[in-house]
Amino acid sequence: MSKFQFPDSILSRPVYGTLAPRQGKSHLMIADAEGAEAILDLAARDAGLMSNSHIIYIPKGTDFAPKLGALSVAQLYVGPSYEASLPRLRHVLANAHQGLQVYLAGTEGLIGQAQNEAMRAGISPTSIQTEHRGSVARRMQCVHCKGITEDVMHDPFQCAHCGLHLFVRDHYSRRQAAYQGVCVDAEDPGSAPDPVELYS
Amino acid sequence: MNTPPQKSRPGAEQIPVVVSAIVPLNDLVTRFEFCRPDGQEFPPFSGGAHTVVEMRDHDRTRLNPYSLTSDPSDSSIYAISVRRDEQGRGGSLFMHRSVSVGDAMNITYPVNLFSLDLRAKKHLFLAGGIGITPFMSMIAQLERMTGNWELHYSVRNEALGTYVDQLRYKYPNKVHVYYSDQNQRIGLEQLLDGQSLGTHVYVCGPTGMIDQVHGAAAAAGWPEEHTHSEEFLAPQPGKPFEVRLCKSELTIQVGENESLLEAIERSGVDAPYLCRGGACGQCETDVIRADGEFVHRDHWLDDEQHSSGQKIMPCVSRFLGTLELDR
Numbered sequence: 001m002s003k004f005q006f007p008d009s010i011l012s013r014p015v016y017g018t019l020a021p022r023q024g025k026s027h028l029m030i031a032d033a034e035g036a037e038a039i040l041d042l043a044a045r046d047a048g049l050m051s052n053s054h055i056i057y058i059p060k061g062t063d064f065a066p067k068l069g070a071l072s073v074a075q076l077y078v079g080p081s082y083e084a085s086l087p088r089l090r091h092v093l094a095n096a097h098q099g100l101q102v103y104l105a106g107t108e109g110l111i112g113q114a115q116n117e118a119m120r121a122g123i124s125p126t127s128i129q130t131e132h133r134g135s136v137a138r139r140m141q142c143v144h145c146k147g148i149t150e151d152v153m154h155d156p157f158q159c160a161h162c163g164l165h166l167f168v169r170d171h172y173s174r175r176q177a178a179y180q181g182v183c184v185d186a187e188d189p190g191s192a193p194d195p196v197e198l199y200s
Numbered sequence: 201m202n203t204p205p206q207k208s209r210p211g212a213e214q215i216p217v218v219v220s221a222i223v224p225l226n227d228l229v230t231r232f233e234f235c236r237p238d239g240q241e242f243p244p245f246s247g248g249a250h251t252v253v254e255m256r257d258h259d260r261t262r263l264n265p266y267s268l269t270s271d272p273s274d275s276s277i278y279a280i281s282v283r284r285d286e287q288g289r290g291g292s293l294f295m296h297r298s299v300s301v302g303d304a305m306n307i308t309y310p311v312n313l314f315s316l317d318l319r320a321k322k323h324l325f326l327a328g329g330i331g332i333t334p335f336m337s338m339i340a341q342l343e344r345m346t347g348n349w350e351l352h353y354s355v356r357n358e359a360l361g362t363y364v365d366q367l368r369y370k371y372p373n374k375v376h377v378y379y380s381d382q383n384q385r386i387g388l389e390q391l392l393d394g395q396s397l398g399t400h401v402y403v404c405g406p407t408g409m410i411d412q413v414h415g416a417a418a419a420a421g422w423p424e425e426h427t428h429s430e431e432f433l434a435p436q437p438g439k440p441f442e443v444r445l446c447k448s449e450l451t452i453q454v455g456e457n458e459s460l461l462e463a464i465e466r467s468g469v470d471a472p473y474l475c476r477g478g479a480c481g482q483c484e485t486d487v488i489r490a491d492g493e494f495v496h497r498d499h500w501l502d503d504e505q506h507s508s509g510q511k512i513m514p515c516v517s518r519f520l521g522t523l524e525l526d527r
Contacts, residue, residue, distance in 0.1 A: 024421030025393075096397040099421035122321040122398015127423030 002034035002133040004199070013170040014112065016132040021046035025099030026074075027053040028092060030114045032082065034134030035106025036064030042103065043071050050074075054092060056085050058110065082110055089114065093121035105131045109139035109150060112177030125174070136198055141178035142166055148178055154195035156184040165192035212308035212474060214254065215242070219303045220277065229330065229362045230296055231269065233279045234307065241275035245310035247338030248402075248430070251278065252476060254306040255294045261465075264291035265432050265475050267333035268310055269363075271340040278307070281362065283330040289434060289457065311474050314404070314430035316341065321398030323349040326386060326413055328405020332362055334430060335404065339371070350374050352391065354405070357381040388416045402428045432477030433497060433516045435459035444524040445469055446488055460514035464527060471514065471527060478516035485512050485525050492521010 006015075019042045027049055029039050036057060043050050054075040059065055065078045079085035102118050104111045111130045119125050137151040147161025155168035159181065166181030173180060185192040217234035224230045236242060245268060255262040270279035285292045299305070314334050316323060323342060325335045332353055342349045351371075355361040357379055367375045378384040392401070401422070403413040410429045417427045437457045444451050445464065454463040461483055464471045474482040478498030487510055496506045498513035505511050512519070 022421065023419065093397060098392065098395040098397060098399050098426065100397055101421060119319075122319065124319070124423055124425035127425055 002037050004132065004136055006132070006136075007199075009170040012172045014108070014130075014172055014174075016111065016130045019103050019105060019129050019131045021049050022101045022129070024101035025052070025097060027101045027103065028056070028096070029053055029103040029105070030056045030089065030110065031104070032058040032106035032110040032134075033060040033062045034064075035104075035110065035131070036062065036068055038105035038131040038133050039103070040064075040067060040071075047071075056089055056092075058082055058085060058106075060107075082113060086117070089117055093117060096121070102128045103131075104128065106133055107135050107137060107151075108132065109137070109177070112139060112172075112174070116174065116177045119174075138168065138198070139178045140166065140168065140181040141173065141176050143180050143182050148176070149181070152181075152198075154197055156192050156195055157181070168198065212252070212311055214306040214308050217278070217305055217307055219299055219301050219305060222299070222301055225281065225362050226360055228360060229281055229283045231279055231281045232295065232299065233270070233277050234305070235277055237304065242278055243309060244275060245272050245337070246312050246315050247272055247341035248314035248316060248334045249310035249312035249337065250314075250334070250432075250475070251280065251310055252308040252474075253280065253291075253295070254308075255291060255299075257290065257294050257298070262289075262291045262294060263473075263476055264295075265477055267314075267337070267430075269333050269336040272337050273340070273344055278310075281330070281333050281336075283362075289437075311480070313475055313480050314402070314428065316347075316402075317400050317425075317428065319398075320400035320426075321348065322396060322400070323347060324391075324395060324399055324401045325349060325351040325353075326401065326403040326405070326409070327351065327353045328403075328409045329355060329360075330362065331403075331405035331409075333404070335402070336363060338402070339367075343371075350376070352376045352378070352386045354378040354380060354384075354386055354409075388412060389420070392416055392420050392422065400426045400428060404430045407431060430479065431499065432475065432479065433499070434477070435462070435516050436497065436518075438495060438518040439520060441492070441519050442522050443519070444489075444522070445527045446524055447527055454518070459516065460512070460518060464514060469527060473515055476515045478513055481513075483513055483515045485514055485527055486510065487512055487523065488526050489524040490519070490521070492519055492523070494519055 019038050031039050050071045050073045053073045055073050056077050058079050104114050115128050118128050137153050140149045140152045142159040145162035149160040156165045159166050164183045165185055167184040169180050171180045218237045220235040221233040250265045250267045252263050252265045266280035269281045282292050282295045284296045327335050364377050403410050440456050441454050448469045452463050452467045454460050472482050474480040481500040490509050495518040497516040500513055
């Protein structure tokens with residue numbers, strides 16, 4: 001099962017729902033890895049949705065692409081990374097009309113970044129549907145050097161840019177689509193506790 | 201000094217004003233312009249804001265909300281545009297008949313329950329009749345920000361097209377006028393279809409028009425957050441009823457032609473309010489005991505709250521029977 005029940009946290013922490021079919025002129029679905037399962041579930045609930053749907057999918061080593069291909073959607077793009085699919089996503093949003101429904105599924109990093117793009121295109125954040133599936137890895141920003149470290153699975157972790165040992169916080173920046181990581185051993189360098197896997 | 205509206209007080213803070221101009225716009229609508237007697241500037245406001253005008257009509261104090269129709273960046277005047285309503289409760293008739301240039305009046309600080317969503321890529325305005333008023337200040341605000349907007353304005357006939365000439369002259373490519381007597385209608389479905397992503401639609405006009413726009417936008421898959429509307433309800437007359445105000449230890453009678461809120465105020469009790477039209481939620485009052493039937497008319501409480509019998513909005517809603525309120 002690719003669903004994970006996040007424990008309650010501070011208000012800053014994003015919460016995710018379950019994708020539900022919505023009335024609309026067209027549908028844009030963006031997913032990575034196990035996020036494909038959320039789209040397959042959505043298609044099972046309302047197959048009629050799919051003929052007007054554009055799916056942007058990043059497999060991240062999973063093999064859901066053929067199943068998505070069998071949904072007979074208007075367009076399916078399978079990209080090597082979120083960054084690689086970003087020009088397509090921006091093009092789709094720039095040419096979209098009111099009545100477009102946006103569905104995001106998969107890891108927090110993908111959901112956050114795609115939501116950011118949709119918001120910039122003028123969609124209210126509350127009208128964008130999201131569903132978390134798969135890895136609980138986080139996209140983290142180092143508050144010291146501002147560098148982003150993707151797919152962080154351990155707390156504390158070492159910033160990929162400046163090398164500081166960062167505490168994984170639930171404080172989230174919607175603008176950066178990243179959690180904020182703060183130096184864990186600033187007072188006494190070298191005293192960082194041993195990393196523990198998130199939610200382990 | 202300007203102080204912001206105090207929510208703990210009944211209504212927004214008032215500003216003493218002098219009527220500086222009265223300009224008839226057509227047979228039904230007249231613009232009233234106010235300046236401050238001390239020559240000071242008015243506080244700034246945002247497009248879509250309204251003010252509540254206090255009218256001393258003999259022994260009766262009327263408080264009616266009107267959208268500000270002046271340019272928000274012009275702090276020398278506030279203007280409202282009032283449609284004469286012969287069948288109304290008398291506020292608009294008082295404005296038309298009894299107010300003269302030079303009169304001193306009190307109006308509240310602006311309150312905005314119908315503001316622009318500035319995240320929008322485009323603002324689509326739909327006005328019906330006197331519903332044009334909030335859009336006058338919104339358009340002025342957006343023009344200074346070079347905002348992207350478009351107005352579709354439905355009026356009864358050419359003679360009653362309030363501000364039509366002015367709007368068409370200033371913004372010939374953005375203003376579309378529809379005359380009902382020539383069977384012209386805003387083609388809602390076609391208009392909403394194909395609007396670019398990030399468009400917000402705003403509607404002000406008769407109830408039927410507002411409902412249609414909400415319905416058409418929802419059917420076309422527009423998110424709720426992209427559809428905005430404003431409708432001030434006037435309190436309707438109804439059977440007199442008795443109300444016990446428990447906190448104030450008073451029993452009052454609500455007359456046929458006054459609202460529950462007005463009856464509470466008449467008895468000397470300070471009750472909170474802002475819009476006096478069932479929209480803002482400020483006057484929400486807890487019901488302690490109800491023996492009879494609620495006549496809910498507000499846009500604030502949801503259906504569940506209406507049927508619960510726990511709350512009432514005294515600005516527009518009434519009761520058939522005897523009521524006890526936590527006021």
